Amino acid sequence: MRYKIKSIWLLVIILLSSRCTKEIDIQLNDTNREMAMYCTFTEDNLSAFFSSTTQITNGEYPRLWKLHITLSEEAKPILDTIINDSVFKFKYDFNRGILYHIAVSDSSGSVLTGTAEIPEDVNIFSASLTLAYKKYSQNEISGIMYSEATITFIDPANEKNYYEIIIYDVNDNFSPEVYEYWSSFSSEDPVLKLEGDLDYNPKTIFFSDDLFNGEKYQLKVLSSDGGNYCSYGQCLPNEAKIELRSISEDYYLYLKYLTRHYYNQQTSDGKPGLDMLYTGEPIDVYSNIENGYGLFAGYSTITKDFVLVPINF
Amino acid sequence: MHNFIFKIFTCLCSLLLSITGFTQNKVIVRGTIEDLNTGERLIGVNVYNEESNTGSASNKFGFYSIYLTKTDSVTILFSYVGYNSQKLKLAIKQDTVVNISLLPNLEIAEVQVISAKKIETKPEMSKVDLSIKDIRMLPTAIGETDVLKAYQLMPGIQGGLEGSSGLYVRGGSPDQNLFLLDDVPLYNVSHMGGFVSVFDISVLKKVDFYKGGYPARYGGKLSSIVDIRLKDGNIKKIGGEYSLGTVLTKIMLEGPISKDKSSFILSVRRCNFDLLTFAQSKLFPDPLNPNDYWGYNFYDLNLKLNYKVTNKDRLFVSSYVGNDNLKFITKEARNSSESLQYSVDERLRWGNKMFSTRWNHIYSNALFHNISLSYSQYKFKTSYDYQSEDLLADENSEQEKFIFLSGIKDLNIKIDYEFLLKKNIIRTGIASTFHNYTPTYTSLINTFSNPILGDTIIEAPIVNTKLYTVESSAYFELQSEITDKLQTNIGTFLSLYNTMDKAYFIPQPRILFIYNFIPSCSFKASFCKMQQYTHLLTNSGAGLPTDLWIPSTSNIKPEISNQIAVGLVHTSEKNIEISFESYYKKFEDLIEYKAGTILFQDAEDFANKIELGGTGSSKGIELLIQKKSGIFSWWIAYTLSKSERRFENLNNGKSFPFKYDRLHDISLVGNWIIKPGIKFSATWVYTSGYAITLPTKKYQNPIMGNTNSDDPNYPYTIIDVHIYNGKNRYRMPSYHRLDIGFQFSKHINKGERTWSLGVYNVYNKQNAYFVYFKQSSPKMIMQEDGSLIQVRDKSLKLYQMTLMPIFPYCSYSLSF
Structure with a gap:
């Protein structure tokens, strides 16, 4: 009898200590393959990134090859090329107020298309970028910088406008595309x-002119990512840029949905920790591409340069 | 449309009222029914005339009336679960008052109640009947019987996720349930994320659970009414109950303040989980952070005073206070360079407070009134307190205090009247509630002390949104026995709601017909319109009680539901009740978070984060086969249902399944009294998996930022973009579980002691709590030369997390 009782308790302990996670089978896979592109252009260049959809459980993406790209300006062809890579760059003098049309096909015959134009540009009236350096504690030699960016511009009246602000450090060690972009923004700005x-940790700041249509507007934003950490009590002057982009509604919606999508999607890529499925409700990303996914959009841009000297406190 | 409904309603009322006067040779027997030992007024006691096969039940004041033909001899049977039935032979020539006291019976016979008023003759529909006695027998997860968990075993009522709070009634969401504790609404009714409700079963007298066919006296929520009455307290002698379980300790005391005049009942319940974690942190401290500690507890306190002013007047004072506390504390920890010492105190706290006074008055044997004044509060608070001190420079320190708070306070006055006429009961009343909402309050203060710069205080602007509304209502309800075969309950609930800038007036008709077409079988049909002015925004993610209650405003309209239900009920010769119901419910003006929205940050902007104007529908059939009497009582409940929602800006404007839509829901429950003092109970539940949104495909997209590739051609951060292909399109694996429990009771010197033992999830079914994607773990592969290499499969797999595997429980209780 005692042996039986012991066996029962052993069984209970085994069951209790059994793994609380297990692999499950829900038929998710959608084998229908489609293409996606992220293609933006401004006054003098076009930059594109192409991808193919793959099943959610796949670890690898299929390689794209023989992508046939055609670009036209008001129905006049300006580019017809074939590439075997995901990344494509094109130098061209794009004009405002003119519709550009892109078509991309792959070996399967499916054709992605998109139409866009460059919005009217906007001038920065004034801008400032200040840094404050705070040590972790009095006797620590490391600290962190806080920054405040202020940018003033005039919004064109009687039209709907959308903007994107990008702030980044300029580091000679990197090519311009891999500058250190600031993030971790906070702001009390009503817009x-x-x-x-800002709840969703955006990489850039984007907004519409709903609250200041046709007016001069000053926008302030703080970032705790302001440049590199100072260390050993030394903070070297930093070179930084503020870029103000005038973007289309498609571009704005794409940024908005993508930011929320990325924040909310389950992020486990083998990272440690508890893998809750979603941070918030899942959301699909906005797309203005026919027969596929992604974005084709133009933007105007203006940049201000700053040399930043941290203020210790 | 409203005019038309109102005219029909007026005509019906006139017709029914005219019927009431024609029975001149009839008399009424009336009186109160009490527990002989405690003096507790008993609600819902069956009163049955054996000669005419007619009956009634005692009302919420413990008062009954039965309508009889003048005769020389009539036998009236009084029966109630857990009490000896009592037969009374009377010669009835005129209206008579007979007060009854029933004796509790603790032996086997206790369950052999003659179900005098059979289900087919009860003037109600879609009401779930479970006695407190039956509920106490059911097995539980943590040794504490829970009233709401028991109701989840009935058709049409579902729990959410294992461990999540809330009841889902006929496709409604958890905020659409009205929980009334002695007439006062409570907002959050769950502890431990849903494992235990706030209702301590040892102080409960009666629970009325309506999932449809709502009487007109109730209003304010769309999907269910749960009317819970507390015991009044033993008016004759001191008694009580003490219970010690694996997780819970509780004590209940009741007794007379002045014998036969006034009484009290007090119960205190506490979850001991924090004591266990505290002991663990002391006995097995974390070597890196020996002063780290986390703990969770909750407590409930119920107090009720009852004062019999005269034979016709009673005063009641009720109070409930309950809180959940979750805390994470780090004391005197040091950073890696030992230069900084810091402490963190992080707490989450949420709970209800309720206070009410009531005056019951009996004007005559036919007219009662109840006046109540009450205050109710729900509050959710999270706080973060960080303090650091520089060990190398004493004056240098930092302190950060953060508080987030959300809540609602109600002040309510309510007057109800009940008239008992010969074949009718008229109920009417008015009420008014002042709501004070605080959707969000945040405060953040940073203080830096520096020997050079002095003190620097950085104070973020306090966000304190407050909203005030007034909700007033009036109702009229006429319960009639039109003929021997036809009963009705018809009424309307009128509500007027004033926000700061808008008023809503919504009449809500309620109609119920019961046609007893053959003696053991009835057809029932009902129509109810309900409205709801208070909305809950809750995170659907982790299941923490981050509930924001928000009011209807000029932009956010009240939610409305219209429900129609039909059903057949039958009691067999072997006293087995069979109930079949079918319903269709339509929702209007629902709200939902906008796609992609998260709750907590910037919660003051809630109005910008919600989708308005949602619609929904829910339909289903419910079957309940139940044997309430005998040494083996049991029920089988089955629900087949479908519930959908539609919002213009969600899921491309297409309908999508409600998250807790479950096609099948089955419960099997058995309670067996093996012999006096030994009871066995088992429950088995099965439900289809709930709806979930999952991605099916993905593509790559570059975003601004530092590159995550070594390839210079990829100067971006490349992220995966998921494609979801529809909201709530997929289903979690189905859920099933078997629980068993034994109760061993024994009379001892001063009372009765009971050991409760059982096992939750007997066969250790690993039910999915949530699912997630993850790369499989790397594998070590041996190469030809004998060396091992690590190989990682980059493909993702879907995993499920189980919250509650097999779980034994044990508790001890002593009642005296």
């Missing part, structure tokens, strides 16, 4: 509060 995107 940004209304947009509600």
Whole structure:
């Protein structure tokens, strides 16, 4: 009897200590393969990135090859090329107020298309970028910088406008595309509060002119990512840029949905920790591409350069 | 449309009222029914005339009336679960008052209640009947019987996720349930994320659970009414109950303040989980952070005072206070360079407070009133307190205090009247509630002390949104026995709701017909319109109680539901009740978070984060076969249902399944009294998996930022973009579980002791709590030369997390 009782308790302990996670089978796979592109252009260049959809459980993406790209300006062809890579760059003098059309096909015959134009540009009226350096503690030699960016511009009246602000450090060690972009933004600005995107750790700041249509507007934003950490009590002057982009509605919606999508999607790529499925409700990313996914959009841009000297406190 | 409904309603009322006067040779027997030992007024006691096969039940004041033909001899049977039935022979020539006291019976016979008023003759529909006695027998997860968990075993009522709070009634969401504790609404009714409700079963007298066919006296929520009455307290002698379980400790005391005049009942319940984690942190401290500690507890306190002013007047004072506390504490920890000492105190706290006074008055044997004044509060608070001190420079320190708070406070006055007429009961009343909402309050203060710069205080602007509304209502309800075969309950609930800038007036008709077409079988049909002015925004992710209650405003309209239900009920010769119901419910003006929205940050902007104007529908059939009497009582419940929602800006404007839509829901429950003092109970549940959104495909997309590739041709961060192909399109694996429990009771000197033992999830079914994608773990592969290499499969797999595997429980209780 005692032996039986012991066996029962052993069984209970085994069951209790059994793994609480297990692989399950829900038929998810959608084998229908489609293409996606992220293609933006401004006054003098076009930059594109192409991808193919793959099943959610796949670890690898199929390699794209023999992508046939055609680009036309008001129905006049300006580019017809074939590439075997995901990345494509094209130098060209794009004009405002003119519709550009892109078509991309792959070996399967499916054709992605998109149409876009460059919005009217906007001038920065004034801009400032300040840094403050705070040590972790009095006797620590490391600290962190906080920064405040202020940018003033005039919004064109009687039209709907959308903007993107990008702030980044300039580091000679890197090519311009891999500058250190600032993030971890916070702001009490009513426009940004209304947009509600700062909750989702956006890489850039984007907003519409709903609250200041046709007016001069000053926008302030803080970032705790302001440049490199100072260390050993030394903070070298930093070179940084503020870029103000005038973007289309498609571009704005794409940024908005993508930011929320990325924040909310389950992020386990083998990382440690508890893998909750979603941070918030899942959301599909906005697309203005026919027969596929992604974005084709133009933008105007203006940049201000700063040399930053941290203020210690 | 409203005019038309109102005219029909007026005509019906006139017709029914005219019927009431024609029975001149009839008399009424009336009186109160009490527990002989405690003096507790008993609600829902069956009163049955054996000669005419007619009956009634005692009302919420413990008062009954039965309508009889003048005769020389009539036998009236009084029966109630857990009490000896009592037969009374009377010669009835005129209206008579007979007060009854029933004796509790603790032996086997206790369950052999004659179900005098059979289900087919009860003037109600879609009401779930479970006695407190039956509920106490059911097995549980943590040794504490829970009233809401028991109701989840009935058709049409579902729990959410294992461990998540809330009841889902006929396709409704958890905020659409009205929980009334002695007439006062409570907002959050769950502890431990849903494992235990706030209702301590040892102080409960009666629970009425309506999932449809709502009487007109109730209003304010769309999907269910749960009317819970607390015991009044033993008016004759001191008694009580003490219970010690694996997780819970509780004590209940009741007794007279002045014998036969006034009484009290007090119960305190506490979850001991924090004591266990505290002991663990002391006995087995984390070597890196020996002063780290986390703990969770909750407590409930119920107090009720009852004062019999005269034979016709009673005063009641009720109070409930309950809180959940979750804390993470780090004391005197040091950073890696030992230069900084810091402490963190992080807490989450949420709970209800309720206070009410009531005055019951009996004007005559036919007219009652109840006046109540009450206050109710729900509050959710999270706080973060960080303090650091520089060990190398004493004056240098930092302190950060953060508070987030959300809540609602109600002040309510309510007057109800009940008239008992010969074949009718008229109920009417008015009520008014002042709501004070605080959707969000945040405060953040940073203080830096520096020997050079002095103190620097950085105070973020306090966000304190407050909203005030007034909700007033009036109702009229006429319960009639039109003929021997036809009963009705018709009424309307009128509500007027004033926000700061808008008023809503919504009449809500309620119609119920019961046609007893053959003696053991009835057809029932009902129509109810309900409205709801208070909405809950809750995170659907982790299941923490981050509930924001928000009011209807000029932009956010009240939610409305219209429900129609038909059903057949039958009691067999072997006293087995069979109930079949079918319903269709339509929702209007639902709200939902906008796609991609998260709750917590910037919660003051809630109005910008919600989708308005949602619609929904829910339909289903429910079957309940139940044997309530005998040494083996059991029920089988089955629900087949479908529930959908539609919002213009969600899922491309297409309908999508409600998250907790479950096609099949089955419960099998058995309670067996093996012999006096030994009871066995088992439950088995099966439900289809709930709806979930999962991605099917993905593509790559570059975003601004530092590159995550070594390839210079990829100067971006490349992320995966998921394609979801529809909201709630997929289903979690189905859920099933078997629980068993034994109760061993024994009379001892001063009372009765009971050991409760059982096992939750007997066969250790690993039910999915949530699912997630993850790369499989790397594998070590041996090469030809004998060396091992690590190989990682980059493909993702879908995993499920189980919250509750097999779980034994044990508790001890002593009642005296």
